[in-house]
Amino acid sequence: MQTENKTLETRFDDAQRAIWDIQAELGDLAMALDEITNDYDSNLTLTARDALEYANGKTDSSVGQKSCEFLCEHKRIMWLVRTARTYCEQAQKLCEGASV
Numbered sequence: 846m847q848t849e850n851k852t853l854e855t856r857f858d859d860a861q862r863a864i865w866d867i868q869a870e871l872g873d874l875a876m877a878l879d880e881i882t883n884d885y886d887s888n889l890t891l892t893a894r895d896a897l898e899y900a901n902g903k904t905d906s907s908v909g910q911k912s913c914e915f916l917c918e919h920k921r922i923m924w925l926v927r928t929a930r931t932y933c934e935q936a937q938k939l940c941e942g943a944s945v
Contacts, residue, residue, distance in 0.1 A: 868940045871933055878930045886923055891916045 891912040899909025915922075 864940050868937065871937050871940065875930070875933050875937070878926055878933065881926050882923075882930075885915065885919070885926075887911055887915065887919070891919060 889908050889911050891908065893912070893916060895906060895909040896912035896916050899906055899913050903909055
């Protein structure tokens with residue numbers, strides 16, 4: 846019985862440490878995703894027309910510049926980031942519930 850309790854305590858301690866490690870990793874992941882979102886998300890309406898005008902020399906347009914940089918990849922990147930962030934938040938909640 847004592848050996849069984851010791852095994853259970855060891856497994857519990859290992860699981861607890863794993864949860865703490867996962868929480869730390871998730872915190873880092875969330876910080877990285879926030880940084881990507883801050884760098885690449887935009888409330889500007891990016892358009893192909895603005896991108897083309899920017900590429901043709903209208904370089905005073907911030908919308909054109911952002912459109913050139915992100916139009917093709919922006920929606921895909923932001924979808925991936927938001928999806929990853931959602932999974933991160935859910936995993937964080939699971940870890941918090943498991944560590945109680």
